Amino acid sequence: MKTTSHAVILDDQKIVAFSFALLLKRECGIELVQSFSQGSEFLQFLRAFGKQELFIFLDYYLPNENGLSLLTEIRRINGDAKVIFLTGATAPAVISSILQYRPEAVLSKSCELSEVFACFEAIKKKELYICSEFERILSTYDKKIKTFTPREIEVLQYFSEGYSVAETASRTFLSPHTVVTHRRKMMAKAECQTIGQMLKYAREHNLI
Amino acid sequence: MKTTSHAVILDDQKIVAFSFALLLKRECGIELVQSFSQGSEFLQFLRAFGKQELFIFLDYYLPNENGLSLLTEIRRINGDAKVIFLTGATAPAVISSILQYRPEAVLSKSCELSEVFACFEAIKKKELYICSEFERILSTYDKKIKTFTPREIEVLQYFSEGYSVAETASRTFLSPHTVVTHRRKMMAKAECQTIGQMLKYAREHNLI
DNA sequence: TGAAATATAGCATAAACATGCTATATACCG
DNA sequence: CGGTATATAGCATGTTTATGCTATATTTCA
Numbered sequence: 001m002k003t004t005s006h007a008v009i010l011d012d013q014k015i016v017a018f019s020f021a022l023l024l025k026r027e028c029g030i031e032l033v034q035s036f037s038q039g040s041e042f043l044q045f046l047r048a049f050g051k052q053e054l055f056i057f058l059d060y061y062l063p064n065e066n067g068l069s070l071l072t073e074i075r076r077i078n079g080d081a082k083v084i085f086l087t088g089a090t091a092p093a094v095i096s097s098i099l100q101y102r103p104e105a106v107l108s109k110s111c112e113l114s115e116v117f118a119c120f121e122a123i124k125k126k127e128l129y130i131c132s133e134f135e136r137i138l139s140t141y142d143k144k145i146k147t148f149t150p151r152e153i154e155v156l157q158y159f160s161e162g163y164s165v166a167e168t169a170s171r172t173f174l175s176p177h178t179v180v181t182h183r184r185k186m187m188a189k190a191e192c193q194t195i196g197q198m199l200k201y202a203r204e205h206n207l208i
Numbered sequence: 209m210k211t212t213s214h215a216v217i218l219d220d221q222k223i224v225a226f227s228f229a230l231l232l233k234r235e236c237g238i239e240l241v242q243s244f245s246q247g248s249e250f251l252q253f254l255r256a257f258g259k260q261e262l263f264i265f266l267d268y269y270l271p272n273e274n275g276l277s278l279l280t281e282i283r284r285i286n287g288d289a290k291v292i293f294l295t296g297a298t299a300p301a302v303i304s305s306i307l308q309y310r311p312e313a314v315l316s317k318s319c320e321l322s323e324v325f326a327c328f329e330a331i332k333k334k335e336l337y338i339c340s341e342f343e344r345i346l347s348t349y350d351k352k353i354k355t356f357t358p359r360e361i362e363v364l365q366y367f368s369e370g371y372s373v374a375e376t377a378s379r380t381f382l383s384p385h386t387v388v389t390h391r392r393k394m395m396a397k398a399e400c401q402t403i404g405q406m407l408k409y410a411r412e413h414n415l416i
Numbered sequence: 417t418g419a420a421a422t423a424t425a426g427c428a429t430a431a432a433c434a435t436g437c438t439a440t441a442t443a444c445c446g
Numbered sequence: 447c448g449g450t451a452t453a454t455a456g457c458a459t460g461t462t463t464a465t466g467c468t469a470t471a472t473t474t475c476a
Contacts, residue, residue: 013296013317015324019227022234037318088221109221110245116223149452162405164432177455184435185452193434194462196403197370203411357422372462385425392465393422401464402432422473432463443452 004031007055010042010070011035011086012062020057020086028116030055039070046077053080055123060087060098071101082123090204095134105129148186148207155182156207160199212239215263218250218278219243219294220270228265228294236324238263247273254285261288263331268295268306276362277380279309290331299414303342305358313337355397356415363390364415368407 007030011017017035024030036042039062046054056074060067067085074081084105085098098106105119111131122129130138148156158168165183169176187193190201201207215238219225225243232238244250247270254262264282268275275293282289292313293306306314313327319339330337338346356364366376373391377384395401398409409415 014320015228015231015294015315015317016224018321019231020223022231023223023227026230026234086223107223109223112222113226151453159404160408162400162402162408164402164404166432174453175455177457178453180433180435181453181455183433187434192370194370194372195433196367196372196407199404199407200368200370359423374462382423383425385427386423388463388465389423389425391463395464403463417476419476420474422471424469424471426468428466430464430466432461434459434461436459437457439455441452441454443450445450446448 005055006030006032006049006052007057008033008042008045009035009057009086010037010039010062010067011057011059012037013059023113024057024116027113028120043070043073043077046074046081049078051078051080053082054078055082055084055120057084057086058103060085060089060094068098068101071103084119084123084129090133090137095137099130099138106134107131108133148189152182152186153207155179156186156198156202159183159195160202213263214238214240214257214260215265216241216250216253217243217265217294218245218247218270218275219265219267220245221267231321232265232324235321236328247278251278251281251285254282254289257286259286259288261290262286263290263292263328265292265294266311268293268297268302273379274362274365276306276309276358279311292327292331292337298345300345302361302415303345305361307338308358314342315339316341356394360390360394361415363387364394364406364410367391367403368410 007024009017009021009024011020014035014037017037021033021035025033034045036045058067058070062070067087071083074083083103084107085103086107086109087094087098088109089095090108095106104123105128107115107119107129108131111133115131119129119131155168155172158171163171165176165179169179172179183195183198187198190198192198192201215232217225217229217232219228222243222245225245229241229243232241242253244253266275266278270278275295279291282291290313291311292315293311294315294317295306296317297303298316303314312331313336315323315327315337316339319341323339327337327339363376363380366379371379373384373387377387380387391403391406395406398406400406400409
């Protein structure tokens with residue numbers, strides 16, 4: 001009783017959506033594939049589609065909405081839909097927050113084609129699939145990256161505004177030595193060597 | 209005298225590269241297509257390929273390098289190659305700086321498939337092709353931000369990644385002195401005193 | 417063509433940063 | 447009660463930035 005598999009892809013980058021839809025059809029043997037670049041169009045389709053089995057590839061970054069809120073809406077409309085996040089994001093905080101919404105799988109756009117196959121297999125066995133790149137990112141995240149303390153984050157804000165140690169010290173009423181200590185502890189946690197790298201880290205972790 | 213068209217795509221997101229390669233083959237009638245996710249592999253291929261006609265789809269954001277410096281290298285290796293920037297970037301300054309490197313075309317990843325066709329047609333007529341979305345973005349370009357030169361923006365990208373002067377210099381093949389000059393000119397234009405402030409400025413103006 | 421902008425490169429010096437150490441007081445958790 | 451995390455502060459030293467100058471070649475554009 002081999003049934004036809006259905007899949008849709010939602011990505012605001014139309015070329016990517018269209019290309020990936022073609023790939024699913026040609027390489028993964030999925031018969032019916034449609035691509036969307038807007039959440040509204042997609043939801044309209046989903047309501048009309050009914051409660052059949054459906055693989056949904058979702059991007060995290062979408063123009064006016066967020067892939068996560070769409071996931072909630074998808075569950076409401078079709079509880080049987082298999083939702084796979086396919087995203088270019090690499091920030092551990094982002095991947096982690098996606099997982100808390102319990103999709104069927106998370107895939108990096110940088111992953112190999114074989115991981116797409118593996119993902120389908122895992123979903124058929126009702127297992128959560130996380131691509132190897134994200135596994136790696138999450139494991140180093142959980143282990144090494146502890147949260148910044150409130151005082152550290154406060155100091156970080158000033159650095160992100162471009163203030164120097166001395167300026168930050170006078171604004172926080174701390175000794176410059178203390179500011180340096182906070183900064184160096186953050187840099188140790190984030191494993192970076194310069195303020196520039198720390199600010200990049202902070203951006204990626206949505207700390208600023 | 210219909211010859212076989214060759215194309216390659218360079219995108220660090222493997223799934224995107226692979227999917228788009230499939231699209232070019234199936235929808236654009238291009239016979240030989242290869243995809244790469246790393247500049248080094250790609251350049252190796254390019255050297256072996258020789259001076260035949262070749263369409264090269266380049267992404268702007270690449271892990272350790274920048275699509276722009278790659279373009280310079282491509283011209284050196286194969287002067288007849290047709291280079292098409294295919295990018296998800298939307299910042300006017302970025303699009304503008306890409307254009308100053310004189311690729312054969314610039315396409316947004318959000319563009320319609322029809323624009324890919326149109327792009328090939330334009331290139332055959334030796335016309336520069338700019339997709340409609342980018343045309344629109346450039347026309348509403350805020351003149352104030354335009355004060356950063358292409359080279360300056362390229363250097364800025366490295367600073368935003370947390371690289372030091374020395375690291376940036378080695379990656380751009382410039383003298384550290386030159387990198388310092390570019391940096392100080394940007395800082396003067398943005399009226400700031402530290403890298404941190406300049407990065408804040410760059411964030412706020414969507415330059416990075 | 418000629419002025420202006422861009423890209424390149426250098427020297428010198430003071431300020432700021434990065435990092436190796438140490439140290440005390442307080443707070444929180446089990 | 448005692449261990450761990452947090453917040454505070456310091457010294458010493460080498461590296462990197464920031465900034466004041468100058469200078470040439472190339473490109474762009476009016």
